[in-house]
Amino acid sequence: MTLTNRSIDTPPRAPSPVHNFGTLAVHAGSPHDPVTGAVIEPVGYPKSLRMRDNFEKAIAALEHARFSLAFASGSATTAVILQSLAAGSHVVSVSDVYGGTHRYFTKVAAAHGVQVTFSPSIEISVAELIRPNETKLIWIESPSNPTLSLVDIRAVATIAHQHGIMVVVDNTFLSPYIQNPLDHGADIVVHSVTKYINGHSDVLMGAAAFNSPELYERLVFLQNAIGAVPSPFDCWLAHRGLKTLHLRAREASNNALIVARTLSASPHVISVNYPGLSSHPQHHIALKQHRAGLGGGMLSFRIKGGMAAAERFCQSTQIFTLAESLGGVESLVEVPGSMTHAGIPKEEREAAGVFEDLVRVSCGVEDGDDLRKDVLRGLERAVVHGKINGFQENGSTRTADHQA
Ligand SMILES: Cc1ncc(COP(=O)(O)O)c(C=O)c1O
Known part of the structure; x- marks a missing residue:
């Protein structure tokens, strides 16, 4: 067997949690091309969904999550998560969220019956802002945009979970290299991939990562039903960016x-x-x-x-x-x-x-x-x-x- 053949036949080295961030960033979701043996699968691979799958696997690995889904933008990611809530649901959010998230919460979510309460000091006020049976989600940005204030994710998640409420953390500002919100008790971590993950100001994309199989069923259905999906080429570019x-x-x-x-x-x-x-x-x-x-x-x-x-x-x-x-x-x-x-x-x-x-x-x-x-x-x-x-x-x- 030649060296080339061996590298084709051998299954790609599977990155695992024993590997550190840099190794996962380079190898997670990056199988060698089984047809040609290429180290990186070429974009335009016949099954173009592969590009999205590969990217999603890489994000899941870097965010220490079982599942990840990619979307057409960070805003589309926010929209799909909010859309997954039933009419009549209530959300508690930090006050200084990204302007587009604020716009979605106040102008779009409200129109389909989801109310959002904003809090400037969520760790202190979350318990009293929770509405029994109505509050379904806590939305955190840490650091917040643009004042860079931090939220103790574990402190908020502990209170939220006592009431069966999920915690979402927008981790765009730090990227999974600096912070992994799921490790601190969050249920969903979201990114505007447009920013650090892609890193080269030439792609618009978003991603969510989480551990719950039920959540995966709900969000993957909406990802498809709403059609807020990224193109294979954008997934390929963002995945290339993520490696550094x-x-x-x-x-x-x-x-x-x-x-x-x-x-x-x-x-x-x-x-x-x-x-x-x-x-x-x-x-x-x-x-x-x-x-x-x-x-x-x-x-x-x-x-x-x-x-x-x-x-x-x-x-x-x-x-x-x-x-x-x-x-x-x-x-x-x-x-x-x-x-x-x-x-x-x-x-x-x-x-x-x-x-x-x-x-x-x-x-x-x-x-x-x-x-x-x-x-x-x-x-x-x-x-x-x-x-x-x-x-x-x-x-x-x-x-x-x-x-x-
Ligand atoms: C913190 C944060 N979240 C979400 C978004 C929205 O992402 P996108 O521009 O990919 O729709 C942005 C965009 O600036 C952001 O700064």
Whole structure:
């Protein structure tokens, strides 16, 4: 038997929980092509469902789950889970969820008879917000978007399970490399695959992972019935991205720590939200819930000079690009108050800490020192030059004669 034949005949090495993250990321759901012996099955394989199956197996392995399902987007994943609830159901959610999730909860779920109550401090208030026989789901984002506050998943899950309620955690911001919510008592973990898992800002996809066979039956039926499925090519691309997730997530996290420290030391910054800083009010949760206490690649900060300074900062950086998405290899910045979270009423937004001067940063994998210098240059231009050029704190410029 030739070496080539042997590699075709031998079953693919099955990754198992004895393997660590990097090995699973590269090998889980990646059988060698039984026809040609290729190390990676070619996209367009006759059974194109294979691409989705392979991707789903990889996500299940990385999230320590029995099952995983892939969807056409993170929002489609949210929609399918909400759709699985009967009319009359009630959901308790953290307040500062992703703007699109908030929109779905308030504008779409409500229309099919599902009510959502938002809580700014879910660990404290969950017990009193639960409605006997009505509350079916608790929705957590940890860290939350865009204020990066953390939720103790185990604490919430313990209360939820006493009432037979399922806990969903949106793990988009950390990726399975940094946090595995099922290990902390969650029943379903969801991802916008569009972000860290794909990692290259060129695919729109979502995924859910869980252990319950009954849940699998319900969600796989809706995945098919609603048709919110990803294309084979997107599954193939996202799976390719996932193979380097551990490298990217580590680098993004290291870069975010550099940026967070730079911002914290600046006189132009009011406050920094980053769970990897020991000054973060829930840093102890990061130490308990995140791999090696890593803070992830996302952070946000309040800049001096109001929304105008926030917007100027985002236009002044040279490496950080002004854009709404996150989790890619390239660093991005945005102003949630006028962009991702503009749809949430101002009072509600500010109650959740999303002020107009808040800038959200997604650190990519560029050189950390270049990112540090870019942040310093952005602050200087936004705050110091802004004052010299006559910008007011409320975002408008002074009258034309001042500018002349
Ligand atoms: C935390 C979080 N969840 C879900 C989504 C929705 O994902 P998608 O853009 O893939 O629909 C996003 C998108 O920004 C997000 O940030």
